[in-house]
Amino acid sequence: MAAAQGHFSDHPDHMNDTGDRDDAGDDTVPRAFRRAVEALRSAAPRPEIEVEPARPPQRLAPYAYALEATVTDGDEVLADGRLVLLHAPDGHEAWKGRFRLVTLVRAELEPEMAADPLLPEVSWSWLTGALEARGLGHGEPSGTVTRAGSHYFGGLADRRPATQIEIRASWTPEEDPEGAPDTAAHLVAWCDLLGQIAGLPPAPAGGTETGAGVVTLPQRRGPQR
Numbered sequence: 001m002a003a004a005q006g007h008f009s010d011h012p013d014h015m016n017d018t019g020d021r022d023d024a025g026d027d028t029v030p031r032a033f034r035r036a037v038e039a040l041r042s043a044a045p046r047p048e049i050e051v052e053p054a055r056p057p058q059r060l061a062p063y064a065y066a067l068e069a070t071v072t073d074g075d076e077v078l079a080d081g082r083l084v085l086l087h088a089p090d091g092h093e094a095w096k097g098r099f100r101l102v103t104l105v106r107a108e109l110e111p112e113m114a115a116d117p118l119l120p121e122v123s124w125s126w127l128t129g130a131l132e133a134r135g136l137g138h139g140e141p142s143g144t145v146t147r148a149g150s151h152y153f154g155g156l157a158d159r160r161p162a163t164q165i166e167i168r169a170s171w172t173p174e175e176d177p178e179g180a181p182d183t184a185a186h187l188v189a190w191c192d193l194l195g196q197i198a199g200l201p202p203a204p205a206g207g208t209e210t211g212a213g214v215v216t217l218p219q220r221r222g223p224q225r
Contacts, residue, residue, distance in 0.1 A: 063089075139171070150162045
C-alpha cells in the first residue's frame, strides 16, 4: 500500500461476491446494503491509517463489501487489518440479524510484551471496548486471539525473535429503524482497535479518539499491565 493518506483509495478491480462490479448506487442491490456501504465510504479514519476497498470473500453471504487497512509510521507498517461487511436480506440464524461485520487485525509485538500472560484477554478488550466506548449496539460477538512466535536459526540467526498477535472476530451490528447499521461508526471503532494494536496514542479530540472504555497502550506495541 501507499503511504497513509487518511482516506479511501479507489480500487478499480473491486467486485462484489457475485462477480459483478460493486456499485452502491446499483438499484438491484438492497437499499439497506447500499446505505451501509455508502456510510463506510464516507467515514474518515485518522491520518496514520490508510483504508481502501478490497475484493470481498465469496459465498459467505448474498452481499459483501470489504476494506483493508494499514497503520504506518513512515515506511514502517505497525499493523494491518481487513474488515468485511456481510448482508443477508432474509436474515441469518447464526448472526441473529441481517448484517455481520468480520475482521482480522494483526501486528508484531515487542518480545517482552508478547510474553504477558494477559495479552489475549487485553487484546479482546480492545475490540469490545472500542465498540462500547462509541455506544455501538452489537450482538453475538465471537472470535479468537492468536499469539505466534518465530525464532530464527542458521543463516537467519542474526534476526531477533518476533511475535505476532492476530485478532479474528465478528459481530452483528445493531440496525437503525430503516434497517441499516451505522457502519461508519463501526469503522471508526475498528480504527480505534487498529490504533490500539499498533500502539498509537489516542487521536486528538474531534477525530477518531479512543474512548474511555478502551485500554490505552503506555508505549508502542505493548498492552497496559
